[in-house]
Amino acid sequence: MELLKSLGIKEITAKNVSDSTYWLDRANKFQAIATQNREVYNVIDHTKGEGVLCYDIDGNEYLDLASGVAVRALGMRYKPYLDFEASVLDTVHEIMSNNWDSIPQIGLAERLVEITPGKFDKQTSLTTSGARAVENCMKSAMDKTGRRRFIGFRPSFHGRTGYALALTASNAKHKAGFPQGVDVTRVFYPYCYRCPYGQTVEDCNVECAEALRQAISLEGDDIAATVMESICAEGGFYVPPAKAVKAIYEITKEFGGYFIADEVQSGMGRTGKWWAIENFDVTPDYIAIGKAVGAGYPMGAVVGPHPLFSGTSRHSETFGAEPKMALTSLWLLKHLEDEGFLKKNAEDGAYMIKRLEELKDKHEVIGDVRGIGMMAGVEFVKNKEMKERNQYLRNAVVEKTVRKYKLWTLAAGHNVIRWLPSYVITREQIDDAIDRFDKAIADCTK
Numbered sequence: 001m002e003l004l005k006s007l008g009i010k011e012i013t014a015k016n017v018s019d020s021t022y023w024l025d026r027a028n029k030f031q032a033i034a035t036q037n038r039e040v041y042n043v044i045d046h047t048k049g050e051g052v053l054c055y056d057i058d059g060n061e062y063l064d065l066a067s068g069v070a071v072r073a074l075g076m077r078y079k080p081y082l083d084f085e086a087s088v089l090d091t092v093h094e095i096m097s098n099n100w101d102s103i104p105q106i107g108l109a110e111r112l113v114e115i116t117p118g119k120f121d122k123q124t125s126l127t128t129s130g131a132r133a134v135e136n137c138m139k140s141a142m143d144k145t146g147r148r149r150f151i152g153f154r155p156s157f158h159g160r161t162g163y164a165l166a167l168t169a170s171n172a173k174h175k176a177g178f179p180q181g182v183d184v185t186r187v188f189y190p191y192c193y194r195c196p197y198g199q200t201v202e203d204c205n206v207e208c209a210e211a212l213r214q215a216i217s218l219e220g221d222d223i224a225a226t227v228m229e230s231i232c233a234e235g236g237f238y239v240p241p242a243k244a245v246k247a248i249y250e251i252t253k254e255f256g257g258y259f260i261a262d263e264v265q266s267g268m269g270r271t272g273k274w275w276a277i278e279n280f281d282v283t284p285d286y287i288a289i290g291k292a293v294g295a296g297y298p299m300g301a302v303v304g305p306h307p308l309f310s311g312t313s314r315h316s317e318t319f320g321a322e323p324k325m326a327l328t329s330l331w332l333l334k335h336l337e338d339e340g341f342l343k344k345n346a347e348d349g350a351y352m353i354k355r356l357e358e359l360k361d362k363h364e365v366i367g368d369v370r371g372i373g374m375m376a377g378v379e380f381v382k383n384k385e386m387k388e389r390n391q392y393l394r395n396a397v398v399e400k401t402v403r404k405y406k407l408w409t410l411a412a413g414h415n416v417i418r419w420l421p422s423y424v425i426t427r428e429q430i431d432d433a434i435d436r437f438d439k440a441i442a443d444c445t446k
């Protein structure tokens with residue numbers, strides 16, 4: 001508290017410092033709302049947190065299933081990471097990254113090339129966010145092809161700025177009133193639980209991919225790239241079938257476009273492989289990386305065909321993995337590998353999904369459970385037979401889990417709750433979370 005006071009935060013008292021209602025009121029006045037729901041989530045305590053346990057300033061402890069939307073690969077205040085970070089604290093970090101090269105950045109660029117699929121000649125560009133990683137891929141694809149048309153999906157989320165926002169289509173709130181920055185031909189994301197083409201898994205002839213061929217033929221075959229989330233995250237946690245991803249990749253190639261995999265949320269080992277796209281046996285031309293790669297710092301990266309750009313100054317960011325961030329990111333990549341976190345994610349993720357499927361069998365209102373590794377979605381319906389989307393219940397379950405059962409959950413799409421925990425979660429904690437989730441659903445469906 002003394003520190004906050006000394007930094008000029010006014011009217012902070014021993015009483016209000018642990019009162020979320022008070023600070024949410026101040027937030028409403030002074031801090032523009034982003035995606036937080038101030039009706040549901042209290043003010044988080046920035047001084048505390050351990051693994052998947054986080055706290056609000058009122059003193060409640062939560063089991064965190066959101067991991068800061070896939071930012072916290074190793075949870076909160078992970079001791080080996082804190083030790084490493086402390087050891088590099090006096091790195092000169094006021095070095096902006098775009099005028100000079102530094103060895104940590106070069107090393108990180110090289111490492112990312114190594115761990116992304118494909119044996120072709122690749123190059124990395126370091127950015128400051130996921131949206132900028134996506135935009136960087138798009139600019140590179142335009143630069144290399146001389147084309148400006150992109151294939152995007154409905155739903156999809158690629159960020160909230162410029163070209164990335166032009167691709168995004170997961171909620172009208174994100175887009176309404178903002179101009180479309182680039183041409184996008186949009187088709188439905190492969191979504192087997194509610195196939196937009198009325199097919200069943202058994203009868204599927206990859207109609208979604210054929211729809212893409214038709215869209216390209218009708219709307220313009222001058223495509224620079226197809227941009228696809230390897231798992232559709234924000235839009236509702238759809239896991240596409242491998243045959244659809246392969247067909248979409250092939251059609252893209254047929255028309256001379258690049259294939260960009262957006263792995264901002266699904267990458268960094270979360271699904272048990274470095275990149276979710278590897279689960280579908282497709283080698284993308286570009287991978288857009290973000291969130292966890294920064295080990296808690298704002299960072300993103302692109303790996304794509306060498307050279308990414310036709311010359312200098314085609315893309316540049318003042319802070320793109322400045323040296324300290326590049327070092328912590330390198331440490332994270334090494335630690336995930338050395339400590340077997342990818343294997344753990346595959347195994348514990350399968351366990352988490354099995355436990356969620358048990359809940360699906362138990363509750364009439366869970367229509368679908370889908371996911372890979374530490375990335376799963378639970379879709380709420382009015383009943384299993386009619387599959388009518390149940391947004392009202394989903395919202396109620398989020399509120400109940402957070403406020404009553406102290407389980408930090410996050411919505412996705414219209415009627416889905418995401419399970420996106422940090423990789424350090426234990427099986428006991430998964431069981432505990434399942435138990436709380438089960439109770440919250442039971443409370444809301446009484």
Ligand SMILES: Cc1ncc(COP(=O)(O)O)c(C=O)c1O
Binds near residue numbers: 134157158160234264
């Ligand atoms: C798949 C995907 N792409 C891009 C982004 C944008 O990342 P950022 O918020 O770091 O710009 C996100 C963020 O949630 C995302 O989930």
